[in-house]
Amino acid sequence: GSASGGSVQGKEAGSKNIVIAEPVHLIAYLPLYAAIDEGYFKKEGLDVKTITATGGAHVTSVVSGDAWGNIGGPESNQMANNGNKDPIVSIVNVVDRANVYLMANKKLKLKGTSDQDLAAFMKGKSIAAGRYGGSPDLLTRWLLLKVGLNPNKDVKLDEPADASAVVSLVAQGKDDIANGAEPQISEGIKKGAWNEPFYGFPSLGDYAYSVISVKQSTINSQPQTVQKFVNAMLKGLKLVNSNKTEAFKILKKEFPTSSNASLKASMDRAYKDQLWSKDGFITKAAVAKPMDVVKKTGVYTKGYQYSKLVDMTFVNKANK
Amino acid sequence: MDANAEKIPVERTGIDQSLEVKKNTRVKAAVIEDDRKGISMRRKVVIGQMIVGVTIIFLWEFLTRIGWLDSYYWSNPSTIVQTGWTAAIQGTLLQDMAYTSGATIIGFILGTLVGSVIGLSFWWSSLYSRITEPYMIAFNAVPKLALAPVLVIMFGIGFNSKVIMAFLMTVIVAALAAYSGVKSVDKDLEKMLFSLGAKRHHVFMKVVVPSSVPWMVSSLKINIALALAGTIVGEFISSRQGVGRMILYAGQVMDLNLVWVGVIVLSFLSIFMYLGTVWIEKWLLKNRKYQ
Amino acid sequence: MDANAEKIPVERTGIDQSLEVKKNTRVKAAVIEDDRKGISMRRKVVIGQMIVGVTIIFLWEFLTRIGWLDSYYWSNPSTIVQTGWTAAIQGTLLQDMAYTSGATIIGFILGTLVGSVIGLSFWWSSLYSRITEPYMIAFNAVPKLALAPVLVIMFGIGFNSKVIMAFLMTVIVAALAAYSGVKSVDKDLEKMLFSLGAKRHHVFMKVVVPSSVPWMVSSLKINIALALAGTIVGEFISSRQGVGRMILYAGQVMDLNLVWVGVIVLSFLSIFMYLGTVWIEKWLLKNRKYQ
Amino acid sequence: MNKLEIVHNSKTFKKNDKEFCALQETNMSIQSGKFVSIIGPSGCGKSTLFNIIAGLLPPSTGEVLLDGKNIVGKSGCVGYMLQKDLLLPWRTILDNVILGLEIRGVHKTEARERALPMLQKYGLKGFEHHFPAELSGGMRQRAALLRTLLYDKDVILLDEPFGALDAQTRLFMQSWLLKIWSDFKKTVLFVTHDIDEAIYLSDEIYVFSHRPGRIKAKVEVDLPRPRNEETLTQASFQHLKKGLLIMLKVEQEIS
Amino acid sequence: MNKLEIVHNSKTFKKNDKEFCALQETNMSIQSGKFVSIIGPSGCGKSTLFNIIAGLLPPSTGEVLLDGKNIVGKSGCVGYMLQKDLLLPWRTILDNVILGLEIRGVHKTEARERALPMLQKYGLKGFEHHFPAELSGGMRQRAALLRTLLYDKDVILLDEPFGALDAQTRLFMQSWLLKIWSDFKKTVLFVTHDIDEAIYLSDEIYVFSHRPGRIKAKVEVDLPRPRNEETLTQASFQHLKKGLLIMLKVEQEIS
């Protein structure tokens, strides 16, 4: 398909229909939802909707032109870009921390936080790592490699497709360690499966976990639209980072059936670990980390160019 | 009576012989069923179904309350109803249901029609049918969810792609059912029609198609379930609406109550669609009192 | 011949009348097929299937080479073969295949057996069967993938859970097929058996079961596909091995060549299993030359 | 002594919510060892009556007494050959014929051994291991009759057993049936459309009226036994035949 | 002039890789407007011969000439009533009967109008809109015969059409068939097991030998026409009957 995702289709003249593909409907994408629900996009003349697309389809839907852009890790874009004449380019940051934590069965105690301690702790354990090939799974494998363990030999990895399954696996004693994020962490604590996480990947610092990306051809043909989108996105980020009560209201609206306690726990941890990007900027270091993860785990080894994968001109312009 | 019959020793018998016989009140018939049973039977079935349903719900609530089942994973009926209510009022459950059932029904209808045409067309050439059959089976077994990235390119991410998924799930089953019907056609009936000077298209229209109807109908119930599964897989791959998407999202945010709401809602949708197919079955076979 | 027949004007006819008649070389038979066709037909089918297969592969390679299809998403046969080779030699493709087909076949056998028993049991009581039917349908329509967390709790994450998924996918279809067979049993045959003093279990064993065999057999082909789908869904939910897991992983990391390898491998598995069911069909119906 | 009594039997079917009378109040008393034929126009309820006697259909009113005991609704008390051959298509002819024995619990191999000579004797030699679909209509009917005879009951109901047999086999089978009947003193109820056959075989003939079925007449056949082909040419035979023909003709005209 | 010629026809079936001869070299010459019967033991290949003439089965050797033209393998040239009734169970009796007309392209409503009087005239009144399963065997056979007659061809093959009819209807139908035949000068080939019927109806009777079928004799019936019930008692009738009976009996003994 062609880059038609942003063409004028709306009933109101000038209001562009924009579809953003998300791999899952996630609390971490709150700044995007905020920009939608608070009408920041509307004010820019954009009509933004999200669509959930699993199994890598959030990337393909952009390639095929069904979606205008996507939210997700830059590494999956890079994998699709390899050999593609019209690459997908990231334009603004949303989640700037690796939003994954490792929790262990209450009975297990970690001695220290060094790599050796971690290696000793995890060796021989069985780990509920989440969807095979997903970011949490890859991060877990990456960590195992980093501390000197072989993911295929030194531990037993269980890779259920459904995030909620990891809680039950540990709660039932079938696995010793689980990875996950909120709300799994607090649910597990509530159920007595584990205590606070023994390791948090946010400790890696800036990490381009979820960014918004569009095709290069879109940037070329509709620079104003991209600019407007980035402007509104930055407003969303600002709101979420500064106005906790309003952010919570939006969260409640987006996830009406979730319990307040679980939403609250998610928010608290997000603020504590500085989950969301402050300025929407994607640094070289933030991109380098996920690319290192896919490289070390052998998923993608062909290399990348920051300048082709990220275009910060719109963020820079907006922040001026 | 004629005069010739006079000399034959004829002894009149019949109702005038007075014997005390009571009206048979109830006889245990070995085989042939009485028609009167019909209505009371239907009532019994409905009552039986309700008893089973109520028992399941009661046990579920009870076992989760006393803790035999972990209510975190199993949820329980009252919480599910409550969550469902919230989802319907504040969320988009009703639109999701309309979306899912719309895609399912359209895909089901298309799949059944096209599949039946394909299956019936196999009557025309056994070479063609036997060449095609394994490819159909292979195609049907391809895991749609796994092809997610490619499917998005082929079918897009809109409503149409859900319809196509439902279509793909049903079309082969419908084709195979119609093909089974074609294979079961009584050769003697075909022979009889040819003896009346029929061309192949006459035999096709007047014998093959009507003979195959019961076979095609027999696949409807399976197909409505498959169509629903297809739609849900379609919604898993990519969707803005639909019950499948809701379930995926609920599982992701650990809202197991909402997962159950989705599962229950889908079960109800499936029961209603099932009843719909039963009604279609009756309608299609209504001119077949002989059965 | 008797002397009494002498006066009757009998005219001997037969082979002694000398007429020039050539041996019929080939007659276009309207209906009744000649047996001799059998073998050459089979050869034609195989050749036809190969032609179709080769054409698809050639077109695929050709269209991706000249760029009509984007080779990134569509991959192409040569790359797929290469990737598949690598996966088989360096990876675990062969074990994955064994794992997937093992779970599929075990689940298929269990599901077909149990389903057939359930479907046949419906002959015994129409009250019971009619109460149960909608629950079966609803149960069958429940999206297994959505129930992932609960399924993990119920069936674990090992090999068994894949088998159970395959089982759950097939059991209802097998039951419904057997039930259709039960409903199609000729009432007159039952009547005849009762007249020979048969009890219900005699009728069941001697009429109902054999009458239903062709119906049960007719569901095998659909069921093998469903069993495979069930196994793959089971592997999606949680797995350490299997082709389904490999595909999901490949899709996740956008390795579309590997996705295609998985899809092709599954298609081959499905064709082989299909051929297996065809063989089972023949075996089950081998004593039914009357058909 | 009356072997079989049909007391006040009637049958009404419901069809599209309309009542439809197939058999009007019928009374019959059949003495032990008698050969009784029933003739009547097509659709007059002869098969319906047999279904009632065989316990396969509950009558709307009335009782069926076998040796004085009510057997309404009880199947398996009498031998019954239905109008269709009803051979199981997945069984060989031999295995079809032993069905009754199997149900009584006789072992399959033993049952086969018992049945095989009968098959060979009565014109199915060489077809024992064929399937029903491979046989001509006549042969199938023969197999079905042998099956009923192997199911050894005092009273045997035969619903047009020879309707599909060719003329010669028919004559042959008639004589054979008479032999079985006199050897074993079975009570036979026999439906036929062939007046010659009815007279030749029977002690009594019931003539049924046109739909709804009702007994119109009962005719005693006082021809001496044993009967043979000579019987057919006797004057009293011709006399009976004429009378029956006229009675049936009246029926035909009414309808 | 010969309307229909069967030249050197034979048929061999393959069964489990064994050749099985159902019909040996058969030659028949049937003149236009004749009524020709075929009698022979069950399984002697009569239906097989009819299938060949009707173009539904390719013979192993030989030709079938209709008006001098070879019609081997061409169906629809003659009217053919098969041995089974073969009514379509999902069509009413009326709609079954008009099948031949429909195929010829006559509009359904017109075809119904044409067929309705025939149904009512020939004993199916009140059953026009019933389904086959609701009728007795005899009625079904009657409907099947009417269907063949409505398919208006010069040559009609009837494979035991009256086998399932009761004696009275049978007589009635025989007379009626004779009437149709003389009115329309149709050429009729007629299979029966009933010698009386064969003599009563026919100009010629072919006697087939036991399996494998072969023409054993051809008998001319020189009874005057029109025939009626008197014919049955004529001396020459009895004479013919005796001869045929003996011929068939020889067949029976051979088998």
Ligand SMILES: Nc1ncnc2c1ncn2[C@@H]1O[C@H](COP(=O)(O)OP(=O)(O)OP(=O)(O)O)[C@@H](O)[C@H]1O
């Ligand atoms: N189960 C049934 N439901 C409704 N009507 C029936 C049923 N069985 C038979 N009939 C009707 O009852 C009447 C009598 O049928 P039955 O089969 O007893 O006739 P018959 O005397 O045996 O005829 P034939 O000599 O042709 O076999 C027929 O009109 C038939 O249509």
Ligand SMILES: Nc1ncnc2c1ncn2[C@@H]1O[C@H](COP(=O)(O)OP(=O)(O)OP(=O)(O)O)[C@@H](O)[C@H]1O
């Ligand atoms: N399609 C076939 N394949 C193999 N054998 C066949 C086939 N059709 C008929 N036969 C055999 O050919 C022989 C002649 O059969 P056919 O039906 O012509 O006999 P028939 O004279 O019509 O007998 P009947 O009077 O009982 O109807 C039989 O032995 C039969 O088993």
Ligand SMILES: [Mg+2]
């Ligand atoms: Mg009857």
Ligand SMILES: [Mg+2]
């Ligand atoms: Mg025949």
